[in-house]
Amino acid sequence: MNKFDRRGFIKLAGLGGGVVFASSLSRGFGLNALGSVVDYANGKAQNDFYFVQLSDTHWGFAGPKVNPDAEGTLKKAVQAVNSLEVQPDFIVFTGDLTHTTDNVQVRKDRMSQFKDIVGGLKVPTVHFMAGEHDASLDRGDAYQEAFGKLNYTFDHKGVHFVVVDNVSDPGASVGESQLNWLKADLKQQKTDARIVVLTHRPLFDLYPDWDWATKDGTAVIDALMPHKNVTVFYGHIHQENHHMTGHIAHHSAKSLMFPLPAPGSVPKKAPVPWDASAPYKGLGLRSIEAGPKQAKYEIKELNVTGA
Amino acid sequence: MNHKKRILLTGVLLASAVVSGLLTYTRANAVPVERVIHITAKNFQFSPDSITLKKGEPVVFEISSGDRKHGFSLRAFGVRTDVLPGKVSRIRLTPDKTGKFTFSCDVFCGDGHEEMTGTVIVTE
Incomplete structure (x- = not known):
């Protein structure tokens, strides 16, 4: 085996x-x-250890044709994680915690409500990151007030995790300053270090016409390239996607609010309507088994009800 | 033909050659007239959201915002610009290929940004 x-x-x-x-x-x-x-x-x-990735919860979204259980789905996801027999070492949320709004107070309220709900998770260690819905309209001000830094690192059992912010710039760039920060951080890592990048948008050009790209993502990938063991987990596209840029694997996660169509499969990007015959279809979370020694990550998709 | 007449004829021929040459030069170096296409970005929509062009026809997009900051990106032709309220942003383009191409807002502008797209159709 x-x-x-x-x-x-x-x-x-x-x-x-x-x-x-x-x-x-x-x-x-x-x-x-x-x-x-x-x-x-x-x-x-x-x-070895495992962690859970949740993404694109879009707390505050309202659209009964897309998700008639908009206020219940995140809570079900929390229950699903809590019901895992063995709890993960930690949980990551890869952005779009809340749905965007022009109203600053409503934005803050949504973040506060989101925190209250995920406060019900049994796992004490949760790492958050922003999506463009959380951070693009105010360059991350409300997000940082509620959740802390937009880009940071942490280490866990031999794996170096790097959180890259490609959303607080409304033009979807990482930016020179953050690139320099990333390069300085990577300089401290051996070329065979186990590195996991967590981010929101894809770092490669998945489908730029749908904003499924990072403007200077190539520069990020170039900075990572000298490292032999790099894996990227991201969100944003509301579906699974697995892609390689050289030896670097990129895995996107499902949403916990609404699925989106496959890249370029329809003329206009719009949420996939709710399927009453298959509730929560296309939504989900995932567990990731990390084997640092082998630098391998085993992904298992879980549905919202935890079945 | 006497000497005076010969000089006059030569002068006329030279003058017509110069005029003809100037006309040819002017035609060859004339700046083609650009068709101006006005585009408005407002309420998470471009108006118009479908634009038909002819291959080889020079156009200039004049793009303005009716509310907030947007972007205009036509990736197939490698052009983009920020679109700011109170300003007109210009993009010059002479399409060199036919087909249907998507343009989109590439500056996150709020709830509705994701659907802020349009189509450029280039015909022969």
Whole structure:
């Protein structure tokens, strides 16, 4: 078996003491308690872990033909995460936490309401990032007041996470200043470091006519390119998409408010209408099993009801 | 033909050659007349949102905003501009290919930005 088996993990973890993570382990690795992997060759323990990605919750959106449960979907997602037998190490929200509004007070209210709802998550560590709906109309002022920095890094069990802001500029650029910050940060990382980039818009030109691109995304990718183990998780396009730029994998997540059509598949981009015969179709969240030693990420899509 | 008449004829021929040459030069170097197309960006819509051009026909888009900052991007021809209230932004273009091409607002402007697109149709 060469893949992390989430179901197996959950089942085994539920057995109590002496639990092991019966994931795929290549030669030279053995099992330790609670998911640790021991590299016998180096004598070092390297923990595998998993985190959950939620995206494009668009709190405040109203459109019964698109999502008649606009006020309930995020709450269901919180319940779905809380019902996971083994809780993730942390949760990331990859932008568009709230739906845009011109009214500054309403924007702040939506952010406050969003925080109240996701405050119900059992997992204590949650990393937020902004989408253009949160941050483009005021260059991130309200967002920073509510959630903190627009771009930052954190480290977890051997993986370096970099949050890149490609939304507070309404023109969808990362900007020179942030690029310099990114380059300085990457300089501190070895070329074989495990790096995960979290961002909102795609960094590559997925479909620029629909704003599915970052104007200076190529410069970001160029900065990442010397690093051998880089994976990007993003949101914005309200559907799964998997793309490679050289050795760098880019994975987009589903929305928790409404799906969007496949890139360029219709003349005008517009939310996919609600399907009463299949409620919540096209919406979802995902778990990501991280195996830092192998620099591999196993994605499992979960639906809103957690089934 | 006497000497005076010969000089006169030569002068007339030279003058007509100069005039003819000047006319040819002027025609060859004349600045083609650009068709001006006015576009307004307002309420998350471009008006008009469908524009028909002829291949090789020089045009200038004069784009203005009726409310807030927008962008105008016609990626197929590598042109874009910011569109600011109270100003007219100009884009000069001579289409060199036929087809249907999308233009869009590339500056996030609010709820409705995502659907702020239009089409340029270039015919032979």
